[in-house]
Amino acid sequence: MRGTSRLAPVLRAVGMICVVVLAALVVPGRAQAADVAPDGEAPLRIVYPxxxxxxxxxxxxxxxxxxxxALDKMGVRYELRPSEKVMGHSRAIAALRAGAEVNLIWAGTTAEMEGELNPIRMPLTQGLLGHRLFIIRKVDQDRFSAVRTLEDLRQLTAVQGMGWPDVDIMRAAGLPVEALRYELLYSVLQHGRVDYLPRSAYEIYGELASRQAAFPELAVEKSLVLVYPFDMYFFTxxxxxxxxRVVERGLTLAYQDGSFLTYFKNAPYIRQLLATAELEGRRRIAIPNPLQSPETAALPSNYWLVGQPP
Known part of the structure; x- marks a missing residue:
């Protein structure tokens, strides 16, 4: 497998157009769309999962x-708050579709979701979400160091969150995957029920660090990166x-004046990735994404960190 030699230089010079989010006034019990409030009126109340x-x-x-x-660039007054109840990926999508509980979500995109909801087709992490490193048991590093091909990886079992598009993407490539509630993922891995937990390169270190005390036997695998064309969109x-459109304009302004790039480069997960992941030296295993929409596949190449794998 060839390495990710193009990855680090692009990260360092990333010209990242990302993200669009949404705001909507919330009336009791329902999240409904509304125009941006002029000065002097109540701020936008943005409810996310x-x-x-x-x-x-x-x-x-x-x-x-x-x-x-984005909202600061547009001078919009707003209040952000999470939903009252904890919700998983599938419930968040259903709540947004129904106009109840939330008025904004961010999620890995699929053709089906883009048909049912309003996608803002700007990859939030420029494809980093589709660069997957693995959380494994520390004692299993030698097993993963021996993985050279997709066929080798098929001999191991992954775990992913229930309702995540990654489950179907990986299964379509012949990779065994168990789908469980998010709160169970680390526990089943530490207890040996599965072999690895793929997480995006940009988030894996911060996520594991927040759980290291509870799961001291787990670590980030050192030699592999699984790559497929995938990223998050904001959906309304x-x-x-x-x-x-209002939020998209704010993000465009941030991109043009450099503040978006500054935010990206200074995000703790990105800094940790650049300092620790050693992506150039990892063996790259690429798989296709059969859930991708034609519209997403046709996005300009500069939206993606290293271009789209096959």
Missing amino acids: RYSDEGEDTRSLYPLGLLRL RKEDTALA
Whole structure:
């Protein structure tokens, strides 16, 4: 397998156009679209999914920072709050579709989701979400160091979150995957029920660090990167296109004045990735994404960190 020799230089000079988020006024019990409030009126109340009840959810820090950046660029007054109840990926999508509980989600995109919701087709991490490193048991490093091909990896069993598109992407490539609730992933791995937990390169170190005390036997695998064309979009309801355009303009301004790039490069997960992952030296195993929409596949190549794998 060839290495990711193009990856680090592009990261260092990344010209990243990302993210679009949404805001919508919330009336009791329902999240509904509304125009941006003029000065002097009530601020926008933006409700996003609460993905964890374990204090600060590290998975939400990066996209929420992008949301704040976009709204600040537009001079919009706003309030951000998580949903009252913890919800998994599938429930968050259903809640947004119904216009209840949340008015904004960020999620790995699929053709099906893009048909049901309003996608803002700007990859939030420029494809880093599709660069997967593995959390493994420390004692299993030698087993993974021996993996050279996709066929070798098929002899091991992964675990992913229930409802994550990654489950179907990996299974389509012949990789065994168990799908469980997010809160169970680390536990089943540490207890040996599965062999590895793939997580995106940009988030894996921060996520593991927040759980290291509870799962001291786990570590980031040192030799492999699994790559497929995949990233997160922000999604709104179909009716929320006006608000999506407002936030998109804010993000465009941030990109043009360099503040978006500054945010990306200074994000803790990105800094950790550049300092620790050694992506250039890892063996790259590429698989296709059969869930990808034609519209996403046709995005400009500069939206993607190293171009799309096959």
